[in-house]
Each structure stands twice: as structure tokens, then as C-alpha cells.
Amino acid sequence: MKKPRSESPASVPGAAARAKARRRPTQRDIALATGLSQTAVSLVLNGVEPSSVSDDARQRIQQAAEKLGYVPNRMARNLQSARTRTLACIVPDLTNPTYPALIRGFQTAADAAGYDTMIFDTDGTPEREQRALQWLSQGHVDGVMAVFFHVAEAELKTATRGGTAVVRLESQRPRASRDFDKIYINNAAAAQAMTQALIRKGHQRIAMLSCAIGPGAERQRGYQAAMNEAGLKPQIVRAEDFTQADGARAMAALLKTGFEGSAVFAANDLLAIGAMSALVAFGRRIPDDVAVAGFDDIPLAQLLQPALTTVSRNELAIGRFAAELLVQRLDGPDAGRPGQGFERPFELVMRESA
Amino acid sequence: MKKPRSESPASVPGAAARAKARRRPTQRDIALATGLSQTAVSLVLNGVEPSSVSDDARQRIQQAAEKLGYVPNRMARNLQSARTRTLACIVPDLTNPTYPALIRGFQTAADAAGYDTMIFDTDGTPEREQRALQWLSQGHVDGVMAVFFHVAEAELKTATRGGTAVVRLESQRPRASRDFDKIYINNAAAAQAMTQALIRKGHQRIAMLSCAIGPGAERQRGYQAAMNEAGLKPQIVRAEDFTQADGARAMAALLKTGFEGSAVFAANDLLAIGAMSALVAFGRRIPDDVAVAGFDDIPLAQLLQPALTTVSRNELAIGRFAAELLVQRLDGPDAGRPGQGFERPFELVMRESA
């Protein structure tokens, strides 16, 4: 045997040898141990009803399985049945607390339906989102809830054409899709409502701290609509990404150029928190000198001093709802129905910061 | 990446054809399309070198693969090669920001080595940790970094005997294990150091707010050692779980019974944050009336008002290190070496809250 010298994973000697050395028992081992057929073993261990295996055989098989510590090989089972009993969450950034909350809700519902949950963090970059797509297309999961910033609908459709159920979270009312469900909140309306609330509080010069990716555009749209409607001049400042550090940087830059507004509306809570720390560093009091509002209502928002005014989407409920949609599609009677769009409510949470 | 076109030929109508079109293309389809063997297809698509396939054949195969939008079926490949090129992180609670940081670091290193990262949230409960074990034993991943609260060493060993590489994060110096690596910080020493720091600041009545699970016990041990050593009387209050809500509840209960201490040392930052909100609600000023210290140094710690004094483990670095260990075991020359224990440093981060 000539060993091909390749990058192929299987040619790594150590792991392959080790795997073989400590082989896990298979149905064949149980068949050999009991003197019955592998078919019978499969039938018994899967509890296929009505059972065509005698009680005696069944008992011997179960005992042998127990004794050998048999665990089914999912790769093999999945290859055969094309079902994995696993769902995935694909999110841009686990260190943004809004996503763990979403996943928490998802997992609760997936668990109740007997599905495992896998989580994939894309970092919100085009490259890693493509890796997530590739991973999806390899058939690891039966269904997925995905938050993508850079993936086109057609790409997602291609990646999941193997039959993977999809719920996509959108930042605006999406076009109807035959192929998968979509959940969205009206980000523009939410941002507009928050801006209007700030205006009602007497603010005239309100800057928006936003970001070009993800839901940033829609939230800017809502802000602009409210400002225009009130005859006020919009001022939008762009941060690199939706992180606290980027928010602090952008706010500091704005302050250095002589910011004279009385309020800042940030496109998410992390940006708002960054802005708050920059404001404090520049000696501005919140909310007396500058009011601050955010978006997401992450758990931390109410713990800040002052507590952050923000927009809540109830992520926990959205996650739960998404998992339930997937399970219905996979196990329910409406497996084949066309995709639907589901709008979820938002809520303004007025706290001390504005 | 080019978007593959639909392979559904308009000239072949009918349900069968559509069902076929929906199927993901396989190597067999490429073989059929090119008139070459499936073996040749596999050889070319895996880039096996030195190649035994002619340039002409190679080109035709690659073109057909592109045209059909071929994506390898991982289930099949894994079944054959027993390798998945995927690593897992198993953690107790994604909504505790310390774990996203850990995962972030892990993912960075895994990514660099060409591995995908899957995340499994156990909720810290015995039931879900068992599900994680079961999932592990099904061979989904080549390696795993795990934080378990309730899983015995033997159980983990059994679940991964298929050859899955393991790095376990421990809360104390672990016993050496032949089977897997362990990373730990000396939680007792860290808690002791923090308690000593509080004592040096003049505090005499220091309560510890802790939790029975996970690293709670070790941190209590360190606290007690420091208190005893200084001739002070330890007072430990137990919260249900390591969450902010539990911290607030436990602190409020303590305050109701007439707490007279001048400092509270919480076993993690979330408990500390909960305690802070309870203290504020009861009209106590931090740190003037009661000083507060935590453990973990989650990103939020420095954003609080007052900023939280805490213990840092540098999760990002730990995660990165863990992934590198796994990759070395899987791809490196030292695949078979016995497991080692690696101690990582901690650091006291003194801020305003104490």
C-alpha cells in the first residue's frame, strides 16, 4: 500500500490509528456476540414497532448492547436516514449579549421537541458567513435559524436545497419566499418611534450612531424619517462594527469635532454603551448634558448607571418561536407549505439615560 | 464563490425528475455526467497527490462539479474517514459573558487551523450535560473543549473513547489523566488573593456570595483560608445559580436579615452585579457602605458604575490555548502522548467597587 501524501484528513496517522485502536462497538459486534443478525439488532435497538423480533432475542440484544456500551454512530444513521435530529443557530457575534438570549429561547423550544442545538458564530464577516453556508450545505442539521448580514437569499437557498428547513431573521419586512420562513421586527418603525420619543422629550439635535452592516440601514431609515417629519436635521455617525469599542471610538471622534447635540441614538446597545463611556470620559453628564438611547435591550442595559433607554424585541420569545417554526416544518403536518413572514412586536423601554 | 445554477433540466419534466433535481448532486452524478468513474471523481475533488488522473479528465470533472454545484456529503465522508474537521465547545451558559469570550478565543485558533467550531450549551444541569456527552459519543467532532459541572471523569472518558480529543477546563489542579488534557486556574488561590486584598483595604466583615456548583467550592475554600488566616469569621451565602438574578435575590435576603459587613466577595461577576443592584435598592452606597468584588472579569465589569473589582483569567487566551492543544493532538506529531495539566495565571483587577 502506497500512502498518498495529501492534506486529506484521513491520512493523518495518529488520529486514524487511535480511532481504530479504540473502536466503538457496532451493531455487528452485538450481532456477533448474540449470534443473531445485524438486522435484528438494528430493529431492536431502534424499537421498531410492531416488533418482529422475539422477546428472547430482544432481551439478549439489549443485554449485549448494554454490556458493550453500544452507542449508535450518527454519521452512519444520518447517512442512511438523512435526518440528524439537530438544529443550528447561526449568529454574527456571541459576545453581543442579544444573541445568547436569542439562542437561549431557541434551545428551550428545540429541547422540548427532542432536538439538539448547535451554534455557529460567523463573526458577521462575509468569509465566515460563507463557511457557515458551506457547513449548512453539508447536511449536518435538519433545520437552522440564521442571522446573516451578507448572504443573499439565493445563496442560502442553494446551501439548503438538500432539504434543510430554514428560518431567517430579517431586519425589515422581507419579500415572501417559497423556500423558507422569515421572522422580522420592523426596525425602521422601531427606530422612528424611539426618535419621536426623544423629540417629544424636547431634544432637537439628535445624532444617530450607526453601522453600515446588518440592521443598521433600516434603523437609520427610521431615524431619518422621524427627524425629517419634525423638521429637524439628521446627523449620522458611522461606527466600524456593532461593538462597544467601536461605539466609544466613534463617539470620541464626534466629540472631538465639537458635538453640540443633546441626544445620541445608537443603533444597538453595545454602541450606546461605548458612546456612554466616551461621553463620561469627555466630562459630559448622562442624561443631563447628553441623553443616550440604544437598541436591543440586552440584559446589561438595565444594570448600567444610568440605566439605558432602549428598544426591546424580546429575543427570548423570538428564539423560541423560531425553533417552534422549524420543528413544525420538520415534524408537523404542514411540512410542505410555502414560506411565510412573521412580524414580531417591539417595545420602547424608557429608562434613565434618556 | 460562483453561484451554481439549478441542475433541473427543463426537457425532463415529471415528479421523478423534480425529486431528482432537488437531491444534492453526488460524485456519482459527476461520474455519470463526465463518463468517468466515481473513483476518479473522488480522487480529483480531494486533490489526492501525486495525481493518477489525466489532466483532461481532471478538468472535465472539475467543470462538472462546478456546474452541478457539488458539495461533499460530510456524513458520508466522516463515516468513511472517521474525521470531521470540526471541534466543539461545551459550556454551561452562553448568557454568562465569560463563555462567549472563551469561545471567541477558541474559534480564532480553530479557524486558523482549518477547523469549524460547534458550540453546545448545557445550561449547567446534569441532564443537559448528559445530552452533551451522548452527542459527543456519536462522533460529531474530532475534538472538544468542555466545561462540565456534573460530569465524572470516567463518563467523559467513555463518551470520547471513539478517539475524540478532549481538553477539559477544571476549577482546581486536576489529577493527571492519561486520556485528555486539562486546563485550570487555581481558583482557591485566586479567591484567597482577592480576599486578602480586601482585608488589606481594612475590611473585617467580608461576606462571600457563592454557589454550590462548578467552581464555587474552590473559590469558597480560598476565601475561607484567607479569612481564617487573618483571624476573621467567614460568612458564606449561597445563591441558587451563577446568574445576576440569583445574586440579587441572595443579597436582598442577606440585607433583610440585617447584614452588617463592609464588603461582599461574589463567586462570579454576575452574582456580584446582582448583589450591587440589591445593595443600591437597599440604599447602600458602593464602595463607601459596602465594597463589592467579583470573579471572571467579564467585559461588562469595567463598564459598571462603579467599575467592578474582579479576578481575570484571560478567557480569550485560555480559549485560544485550548484549541491549539486540540489541534496539536489531532494533527501534530504528539498525537499519542498522555494527557497533561496546564495551569493558567489569574490576575486581580482592582477597580472602583472595592
Next chain:
DNA sequence: CTGAAAGCGCTTACAG
């Protein structure tokens, strides 16, 4: 250079 064939561990018709 190329393809026929065995086999990874499993499910599921099908024939005795």
C-alpha cells in the same frame, strides 16, 4: 492512467 470493488455503520424493503 483508470475503474471495479470493498467497506465505513447503519436502515429498510424483501424473501424465506
Next chain:
DNA sequence: CTGAAAGCGCTTACAG
């Protein structure tokens, strides 16, 4: 009731 057999999509020795 029971087992032989086909097949899921792939990798890889082996024979031409």
C-alpha cells in the same frame, strides 16, 4: 419471526 441483501455517499486499496 428471522436473516440476506441493497443502498445511503464517500475513501482507498487493488487489479487491469
